Amino acid sequence: MKRVEIYDTTLRDGSQAEEVNFSLEDKIRIALKLDEFKIDYIEGGWPGSNPKDFQFFKEIKDYHLKHAKIVAFGSTYHPKKSPETDEIFKQLLQVKVPVVTIFGKSWTIHVKEALKISLEENLELIGNSIRYLKPHVEKVFFDAEHFFDGFKADPQYALAVLKKAKEAGADSLILCDTNGGTLPHEIGTIITQVKKELGEDLVFGIHAHNDSECAVANSLEAVRLGATQVQGTINGIGERCGNANLCSIIPNLVLKMGYSCSCAEMLYKLTEVSKYVFEIANLSHPPRLPFVGRSAFAHKGGVHVSAVLKSPSTYEHIDPVLVGNTRRVLVSELSGKSNIIYKAKELGIDLELDSPLLSKIVEEIKKLEANGFEFEAAEASLELLIYRLMGEPKQYFELLSYKVLDLKSYKHEAQSEATVIVRVPPGVGEVEHTAALGNGPVNALDNALRKALERFYPQIKEMELEDYKVRVLPGLPGTSSKVRVFILSKSKDKKWGTVGVSTDILEASCQALIDSYTYKLFLDKRKK
Amino acid sequence: MKRVEIYDTTLRDGSQAEEVNFSLEDKIRIALKLDEFKIDYIEGGWPGSNPKDFQFFKEIKDYHLKHAKIVAFGSTYHPKKSPETDEIFKQLLQVKVPVVTIFGKSWTIHVKEALKISLEENLELIGNSIRYLKPHVEKVFFDAEHFFDGFKADPQYALAVLKKAKEAGADSLILCDTNGGTLPHEIGTIITQVKKELGEDLVFGIHAHNDSECAVANSLEAVRLGATQVQGTINGIGERCGNANLCSIIPNLVLKMGYSCSCAEMLYKLTEVSKYVFEIANLSHPPRLPFVGRSAFAHKGGVHVSAVLKSPSTYEHIDPVLVGNTRRVLVSELSGKSNIIYKAKELGIDLELDSPLLSKIVEEIKKLEANGFEFEAAEASLELLIYRLMGEPKQYFELLSYKVLDLKSYKHEAQSEATVIVRVPPGVGEVEHTAALGNGPVNALDNALRKALERFYPQIKEMELEDYKVRVLPGLPGTSSKVRVFILSKSKDKKWGTVGVSTDILEASCQALIDSYTYKLFLDKRKK
Numbered sequence A, B: 001m002k003r004v005e006i007y008d009t010t011l012r013d014g015s016q017a018e019e020v021n022f023s024l025e026d027k028i029r030i031a032l033k034l035d036e037f038k039i040d041y042i043e044g045g046w047p048g049s050n051p052k053d054f055q056f057f058k059e060i061k062d063y064h065l066k067h068a069k070i071v072a073f074g075s076t077y078h079p080k081k082s083p084e085t086d087e088i089f090k091q092l093l094q095v096k097v098p099v100v101t102i103f104g105k106s107w108t109i110h111v112k113e114a115l116k117i118s119l120e121e122n123l124e125l126i127g128n129s130i131r132y133l134k135p136h137v138e139k140v141f142f143d144a145e146h147f148f149d150g151f152k153a154d155p156q157y158a159l160a161v162l163k164k165a166k167e168a169g170a171d172s173l174i175l176c177d178t179n180g181g182t183l184p185h186e187i188g189t190i191i192t193q194v195k196k197e198l199g200e201d202l203v204f205g206i207h208a209h210n211d212s213e214c215a216v217a218n219s220l221e222a223v224r225l226g227a228t229q230v231q232g233t234i235n236g237i238g239e240r241c242g243n244a245n246l247c248s249i250i251p252n253l254v255l256k257m258g259y260s261c262s263c264a265e266m267l268y269k270l271t272e273v274s275k276y277v278f279e280i281a282n283l284s285h286p287p288r289l290p291f292v293g294r295s296a297f298a299h300k301g302g303v304h305v306s307a308v309l310k311s312p313s314t315y316e317h318i319d320p321v322l323v324g325n326t327r328r329v330l331v332s333e334l335s336g337k338s339n340i341i342y343k344a345k346e347l348g349i350d351l352e353l354d355s356p357l358l359s360k361i362v363e364e365i366k367k368l369e370a371n372g373f374e375f376e377a378a379e380a381s382l383e384l385l386i387y388r389l390m391g392e393p394k395q396y397f398e399l400l401s402y403k404v405l406d407l408k409s410y411k412h413e414a415q416s417e418a419t420v421i422v423r424v425p426p427g428v429g430e431v432e433h434t435a436a437l438g439n440g441p442v443n444a445l446d447n448a449l450r451k452a453l454e455r456f457y458p459q460i461k462e463m464e465l466e467d468y469k470v471r472v473l474p475g476l477p478g479t480s481s482k483v484r485v486f487i488l489s490k491s492k493d494k495k496w497g498t499v500g501v502s503t504d505i506l507e508a509s510c511q512a513l514i515d516s517y518t519y520k521l522f523l524d525k526r527k528k
Helices: A024-036 A051-062 A087-094 A108-115 A119-136 A147-153 A155-167 A184-198 A215-224 A246-256 A262-281 A302-310 A337-346 A356-370 A379-389 A441-454 A458-462 A505-527 B024-036 B051-062 B087-094 B108-115 B119-136 B147-153 B155-167 B184-198 B215-224 B246-256 B262-281 B302-310 B334-346 B356-370 B379-389 B441-454 B458-462 B505-527
Strands: A005-008 A041-045 A069-075 A099-105 A139-145 A172-177 A204-208 A229-232 A398-409 A415-424 A430-438 A464-473 A482-490 A495-502 B005-008 B041-045 B069-075 B099-105 B139-145 B172-177 B204-208 B229-232 B398-409 B415-424 B430-438 B464-472 B483-490 B495-502
Touching: A005 A246, A024 A041, A024 A051, A024 A262, A041 A051, A051 A069, A069 A087, A087 A099, A087 A119, A099 A108, A099 A119, A099 A155, A108 A119, A108 A147, A108 B302, A119 A139, A119 A155, A139 A147, A139 A155, A147 A155, A147 A172, A147 A184, A155 A172, A155 A184, A172 A184, A172 A215, A172 A229, A184 A204, A184 A215, A184 B215, A204 A215, A215 A229, A215 A246, A215 B184, A215 B215, A229 A246, A246 A262, A302 B108, A337 A356, A337 A379, A356 A379, A379 A495, A379 A505, A398 A441, A398 A505, A398 B505, A415 A441, A430 A441, A441 A458, A441 A505, A441 B505, A458 A505, A464 A505, A482 A505, A495 A505, A505 B398, A505 B441, B005 B246, B024 B041, B024 B051, B024 B262, B041 B051, B051 B069, B069 B087, B087 B099, B087 B119, B099 B108, B099 B119, B099 B155, B108 B119, B108 B147, B119 B139, B119 B155, B139 B147, B139 B155, B147 B155, B147 B172, B147 B184, B155 B172, B155 B184, B172 B184, B172 B215, B172 B229, B184 B204, B184 B215, B204 B215, B215 B229, B215 B246, B229 B246, B246 B262, B334 B356, B356 B379, B379 B495, B379 B505, B398 B441, B398 B505, B415 B441, B430 B441, B441 B458, B441 B505, B458 B505, B464 B505, B483 B505, B495 B505
Parallel strands: A005 A041, A005 A229, A041 A069, A069 A099, A099 A139, A139 A172, A172 A204, A204 A229, B005 B041, B005 B229, B041 B069, B069 B099, B099 B139, B139 B172, B172 B204, B204 B229
Antiparallel strands: A398 A415, A398 B398, A415 A430, A464 A482, A464 B464, A482 A495, B398 B415, B415 B430, B464 B483, B483 B495
């Protein structure tokens, strides 16, 4: 079985992505997670480029990594300096890590226009840089920047760069598609020529970008042609359209192409790692991400659902359990009884195919869906509904009334105020009448409701609303349309979705808010 | 130059995506946009599966499509019925469209387990279905469902399915990677064998899914091997991880591989089409989307920025202008300006590249966009903004204040009331103070505003609000988020979009409403 090394650059190239800004603490936490996942190399940053990266290399030494080797990244030294006098270059060794990766130019236009030196001088720069670093570290990797574009422009020069780096002792030559414009068949043609010139036994790797939406395919093609190192990032974050996505490359290599790598044995943690990194990056996790996304094994069409329940491989390319993901049967317009049975089982409720309760639930869901409800992402509302129809309603408070006032006068800020009356417990309990302001009418209503409930249930403070979505439903014209509100809530260890529908956005929001708070109280009760 | 046909299934396979629910009006609008973009085939839906799709085929006939052919989708007829007695199958012809696509099983396990018929019966089913449809339509395409998985399991049977469909007269055989698990090198091997068996002149297409993150690469590989039709969706939406992304496939084929297709000449509208579809689907537009994403040509790294300004190809695989996208570089406004010049020209306003007014407009738009505004679908708001900055504000009334009260008491319906004070004309005119109810706070506000204005401008009665959309913007948690409101209005002969942004949904709605009514009055004035 052929082995491939996995090289993660989430902390360096990944941090070049728009909207991504890792703190020092973020970088440490991600590095530890990647180590636990048995990534072989973790590129921690460019020590010469900023103090945060420098500090990272210092602090990560306090942790005992179990598997991964930390890598420092940098470029060849400045053409007007020497390895001994270039301060930025010297920092690569000051951080004392086992592996250093440096990039050098392999596209003539970049040598002439960016470095403004001769082609020959660039070759010397690359050779000298590698030779200087080599005795001080275990390994030196050489990133041939813009290799594929460089090869297309001047194949002889691009090959000369590789030869120079190899002679100087680089442990692996990484062929970079820096602009991400190369297509898989070009990768094949070029790598074949490289091997012809530099030998079939050449040790090389691939570093792809996703500008043509081919970064994963390009990486796989390079491995098929003998690359023993794949560079990429978690979920493919990176500058512009991002880097090659390791969360797709690793399972493709391991589950489909028969390659092995250290993290193969940790594959069941892939979804967890993917979500963890985005949680820290404060990016929402795209549902359609292959292998690890929330929708990756979600079945909506009725035909698909019944087939998948009989035999999962009919509409699933792999078993989701292998990558730590789960099958989801979406309760949607098309849903029949088998969807509901499956859903109820997930919730720990056993329903028989011929039970009258099941028919009642299906009927009620169909009625609600015809009225604009959607339970796909609102499992908490669905669960509460099922309990209600089972005759075990979960109700910890009663909203007797609300009133929301929103006003704006010429040249003044808009102002929103809400008042609510709640009774706890419902029917017989104490009445609380309170009011709150908000930066919009929905927020004011939420604030007032929360204020009223916290008096009785202080644990409401442990939860927060993470996301709020509004969808205007077709049917009525313009502003008299129905709206569907979806709320995602979270506490320390759980997230849940709730839904509400009305022509009145405040009433719809109110329904979703009530379900959200109720579900939190229900979870607490169940724990005990 | 080789030609490829582009077949869009956003309205059918795309609508299987989680969170996507197109209304009839949404489907019509998307179809018109795709036609304008010169997509060759638009798969409108499955007429037999639901009344909405059936209605779509009926209504789309009222529009004169300039280029695209509408396609109805369905399966082979039910094994226990005949083409004449299968109601769902018959509806494929009742909708009277020029092209029909039917799918049939090519994987033995599906024939046995899903259809529960013999392999021979399945071949008959496919042959009979195609033969029955063929005389009634211009073209019949045959989707060989699960073709690649079927080929791996039993190549002889998968080929027999293709042969049968070809004999029966199918105009193109579409090889489907239904589960999305196939890798590019497998696509190559299998298609090569298919051509060996069915002839080098075989007319075939490709339908890929993205479960391995290789749908784009798989589609390109198929085209390289002779596929003349590519099926996919805008932005790759679809069940699970989605379909092949036409927004990446088309520019790769046209700009890099030397293929031609009808929409090649419309490529500069690619980004617009991509955003338009997601705006209608109410999905946020992922910034890292290749070619069309907001970050696709955004340069963050300092080294990249200066290099890109000198010579864009150093860090850009294509010129963003070619796909209607823009370079985003902090120090340069050049791309922004040419964009605005282009937009202004569309609106009939001539702007010079070096005019100070142009800089002012670009600056103001950037500021508004940073605050959450989007003018992509809100041309009326953009036009009014440009006139305002030109010192020719279009203002026919002034909203001095509004107040909205929304209340709900136990067991009563929610009630919404709005009061407004407007002055006509602004600054000096008469003041009207009025009130109205509505079936929600936004509708109440709209009703009150309309009531106040109609006294002065009776022509307001000629317009109505056709669509109202709310998008919650990321940034703030839960109900305190900012919202963007988009309103589509129409009169007898025109439709226009307006936008508003605020943390307060009523204030955001109010901004969009004011622009909408103002634009109507401006149109009337311009006519005279």
